[in-house]
Amino acid sequence: MTAPAATSGRKGGRWIEQWDPEDEEFWARTGEKVARRNLLYSVFSEHIGFSIWTLWSVMVLFMGPEYGIDPAGKFFLIGTATLVGAMIRVPYTFAVARFGGRNWTIVSACLLLIPTIAAFAVMEPGTSYTTFVLVAALTGVGGGNFASSMTNINSFFPLRKKGWALGLNAGGGNIGVPVVQLVGLLVIGTAGAGHPRILLGAYIPLIVLAAVLAALRMDNLAPVRNDTGAAKEAVRDPHTWIMSFLYIGTFGSFIGYSFAFGLVLQTQFGRTPLQAASLTFIGPLLGSLIRPVGGRLADRHGGARITLWNFAAMGTATVVVIFASVRESLPVFLVGFIALFVLSGLGNGSTYKMIPGIFTAKAYAKGLAGEAADAWARRLSGASMGLIGAVGAVGGLGINLAFRQSFQSAGTGTAAFVVFLGVYVVCCVVTWAVYLRRTAPPAVAAQPTAEPKPQLSYAEV
Template identity: 80%
Template structure:
């Protein structure tokens, strides 16, 4: 793929940014959002497909939770190679390829989605949909390179939020099909996405660019792996994004299994939380730009713990209205936390570079270098949190028939995340430059 290559890219230069950079960066952002959006829809496809799988499929709730867990796991693992693919092949070129590759799991699901298909086949096809989860990592790495530090919170939040909306959109498509034609036509959902995948690939080929200065840096990757902040931020991202994607996969099944909702009733409720969580993610990034990512993240984990307490109360008392209220609040809060935690990543590495005595330009370059390498790893580990949530639900329902025990474990983890955020990023004044030096709110 020859591609279109931009040889020089200096987003921190305000003149360059004003005269050329912002226009080009925004164009790449919008078409990156489109491709990532569809990637998320395909990744979470089985959160919808399981709603179509009635008794005639012969799969119990534990088996359905395992299907969505398989998709979550693969989506987390492929994020690491997808991160480095941008520098190897170019952001535009890889976006085209990763979009086209979504046809494989979509067509495979179209082929097998009927009663009588073996469970092993369903597991294999669910695993294929995991490649849609990789689109997030490559998209975020690519957009991170296009924008200056002072705009990263907004840009990364918008890119990720637009992608995350792919979750409620595929669930809305499923709701439309179930509501109009019943639960026996899952292939219509798949048929809707085939032309959309082609559209995303064509738009990426026509309107996106490759950045020549973006190169894979083995040294940066190793340095990011050795940096404790990479792993600390991975834990926090498990709490925010891991919760978002895990709940998105599991919500409909929880409603069906614990509250006895029909496929139509579950589908009519499932999309609301992911939609709100996706829409508010850019707000989390914007608030982090203004007030500091750590402050917003700390408040988010405190509120998530409170919302989880509401869900535990509702789960124990079988109160669907209270359960829905608490669960929807959790989705909104995970969206805010997704935006604020991702904003923290470039800020941390930039601040550390300045603290080492690098001048503004060198510090900006060093921050981009390490944050780009760290984002793929953090995104992959964070997505594994979704796997943990799905497996926790599977075990909880197998053992007790409800999700209450799983929610208690989530509450404990949010307490850990709150403590880490406060102890590492807020308790002690960090030896980092001032807001004026950084050009944005402190980490």
């Protein structure tokens, strides 16, 4: 195996023609250095993407009575951004293999300029509501960056390093949510709520920087190809859709609450823009930082077990939030709501950890063993992750639509929280019934020269 050769003539970009991270000698010699470099700049680009995707969670804090938009209208704005960001994850997943990871990172970063400049142009009283909806929809391109970035980094690292690399990539991206909210707090606290263009102007050079760094420091992997057969198998597999539903409960909650938190504080508890902004960032920050912990706990105790108990805890936290909403107690509400952020972040790690374990268990159930089982599991789990990520993000839309209806009909978010409680109960039941209730099937026969290797129980995934 030779070192990866970067060429400048293929498809107009820097391409590494040979890449085998599973070869330990190659990995130690050159692979790890190249992979870590690409990871660093991928995290930065994805981080900016998350900030732009959740931009309207901050913009609505700047929109006072002079904008003439009621709370239901503001929830629809952030719901629109959530929906587009979720749907665009599917094509972004396949774009890496089609255009190259470096090339697509450049393109996806440049695309972030469109919603940012558009918002800069229209963010003032008197702009029509339809215009605001269209501009909010444009920010959805930032949501797609997660899918393409995870797909790209997944290809750079060996199996033994993927958990750490993907966790760092996802966590670094997710932190873009509280960062844009902190920048919004800084602008409101210093210049006032009448100057949203300062926030937008600050991100334009950062987007350009992300594109330039990707062009100068990242690489494309020529061996990466779209596997349409694996994608079709993943779509037909019921576990893809079961895990999509569970990911709605974890990541859908995280992104939905991230969009809605500040607006709920303003609408239900009468906080000023500055007061709301000073609290909004706390939950997303803690939820982002704890995501790798969920994966580590899942490694030790089994993803299904951690996910089950996590959903039970989310249900308990929701009960606290409902109590606080009825009693109009802001301190208790903050405790319960921030707990929901922390638990949703923990669940993000444990549910994503389950995916490769599920398909490994299925590989052994099919009679495969050793490298053949691992290869089949990698194909199917990789193909399913993009779809699961897209469907899970749709949960954020459901949360914002539920808040919109609740505030429109009752003036509070209590009814929405009751619905969320019901969803978490169903997630608990599904996790237990599918992945914990049944015992493992008989062990798969091992090769004559190897020690018998028992089939994974779903409880171990």
